[in-house]
Amino acid sequence: MTLQDQPAYIIRMRAKPGSGDKLFELATVGMAKSGASDRFIILRERQDPDVLWNVEVFRSTEAKDEYENSPLADLLRDEIIDLLAEPPMRIEASPYSAAP
Numbered sequence: 001m002t003l004q005d006q007p008a009y010i011i012r013m014r015a016k017p018g019s020g021d022k023l024f025e026l027a028t029v030g031m032a033k034s035g036a037s038d039r040f041i042i043l044r045e046r047q048d049p050d051v052l053w054n055v056e057v058f059r060s061t062e063a064k065d066e067y068e069n070s071p072l073a074d075l076l077r078d079e080i081i082d083l084l085a086e087p088p089m090r091i092e093a094s095p096y097s098a099a100p
Contacts, residue, residue, distance in 0.1 A: 003057075003095050006038075007064050011054040012089040019083040020050040026083070027052060030076040036067035039098065050085070057095050 015023040024044065031040050031054075038059045045051040058064035067073055080088075 015050040036063040
């Protein structure tokens, strides 16, 4: 599968005041545990440190679907949702190019 064929998400989440560090920790641990992505980047806004952006590229459509339907996804989602000040934004995307 070429990079441009791999499914990806751009996700934005805003933590409740005082919950930003926990949100970033859970998101980072969750990405490592899922094993569905071969590359991701989690960004923290400088002007609002409670805002997380995640750009995630899945290894394949099957890996994405397997993770999204797993008990781990449900567990992480429930933990993360409790930390959010507003509903998350998720945009489906496809990578065009990337550097290592």
